[in-house]
Amino acid sequence: MKTSVRIGCGAGFSGDRLEPALVLTQQGALDYLVLECLAERTIALAQKRKRQDATLGYDPLLERRIESLLPHLLEKKVRLITNMGAANPLAAAQKIIAIAQRLSLSVTVAAVTGDDVFSLLSGSxxxxxxxxxxxxxxxxxxxxxxxxxxxxxxxxxTDANIIITGRVADPSLFVSPLVHEFGWSLDDPDLLGQGTVIGHLLECAGQLTGGYFADPGMDVPGRKDVPDMAHLGHPFADVSADGTAVFGKVSGTGGMLTLATAKEQLLYEVMDPSCYITPDVVADFTQVRLIQTGLDQVRASGGRGQTRPNTLKVSVGYEAGFTGEGEISYAGSNALGRAKLAGAILQERLQDRFADLRVDYIGSTSVHRTNFGQYPDPYEIRLRVAGRATTAQQAALVGEEVEALYTNGPAGGGGARKYVHELVGIVSTLIDRNQLTPQLTLFQS
Amino acid sequence: MTIKLYDIAHSRAGDKGNTLTLSLIPYKTEDYPLLRDQVTSEAVKQHLANIVAGDITRYELPNLPALQFVCQQALTGGVTTSLTMDTHGKSLSYALLEMSIESETD
Known part of the structure; x- marks a missing residue:
């Protein structure tokens, strides 16, 4: 049995950068590489792609990621665990085999399925x-x-080099190799709780190593400056059999790993910190101790937990219609005044046709829905109007009306753009975990 | 002296459906009592009145130290169907940091 296992995280969402995973694989001396690529909505969109083409429904970047990583994974003997299977892990596994054959590489891929419970639900x-x-x-x-x-x-x-899944809880991607290597009991909630802390810290990749953290040029110099962000490195953890983890990143990469970056990530998307529910454990983050043990090195211990729930969360996608959007800019004297006039005109022209209509002023109040009344009017402003509709044709009316401001609106509007997007909504429900049958399918090149 | 939370703390926002989570982490451990005493869930609810429609629950994590705010009905329906620009509410950490408190030192 290993005394320490090194797990790296090379992707924290489906659109994440490709290079950091390559650096981790080549230079990170990893035992395992995890790529977490599956947000709630991502899998619903993937299900729609699978319905149109049974050979699709996996992560759109799978091919590019595997092509660049596969030779290095095999050379360095790094096992890959990823949820890039999305709605179709079997097709994803077959795609990886095809890539391996093209590259004349010998690989075993394990596809984990059973998360698709659509046929088990009645809808009631x-x-x-x-x-x-x-x-x-x-x-x-x-x-x-x-x-x-x-x-x-x-x-x-199995001896699979790559394990590809659909929907699994993000921390479980990291806890599973720890359980496998150290023989942790699935009835030991404290170890699983600490493992979940490790997984939670790693699962957003660069968000632990200075990504999504930088705020340059503050009054206290260097307080939230992050070095060499262009080459931001993704993190790994050296985990001991007792669950203690030391987090680091490949030397020479950009970014930083400090108590501050680790604290932000520890609490990211956490509701009740004493009760973080996964399929494995109800984890307790409240006793976690973080210690800076060196440059870009933080140790985490003290995660605990209580017995896992009998139910599993189910993420349910539904068709939510279409969004229509339009944008146009105003600049110079009274820019906000002219944008607000345009907003009022559009409100009047569209309100009878859209139950759900939104008018925002980009540069002023569009993202926080307020500026707390403290900031002066900006030099330029972009009007943005959005509405929800049941058909794409109706949604398009929003952008059409924004564009028509050119000749039917206030002076000096420019740069009109219009968009229509199909919407998939997400709700959740619970299912008895005994209703699920996880399945394993092996593929070899 | 009135200061902004931005001057002494940092924050990251997260989303779960229509719920917004906001951490509040002092740069200096000694500023934690100031945050704990003044940045109550009621004060945050008042500050974010235009943003958060539902209840706000605060969790204290003295060992980090940090505070965590869980804000219900804060994302105009949630990431998948909201018409807002920032459907995840990811930028709202900086809305919290706009909040003013009284510092004891002048």
């Missing part, structure tokens, strides 16, 4: 967000349960 189950039946939200398009460590362990017991 209660949505946690609304308290009403799921089908009240709209036409359901997907339902994926968050699986845990127990679904991934059988794959780790």
């Amino acid at each position: 189950e209660t949505a946690l967000e609304t308290g009403k039946p799921l089908t009240d939200s709209g036409l359901l398009v997907s339902a994926n349960a968050y699986m845990g460590v127990d679904a991934i362990l059988p794959a780790l017991a």
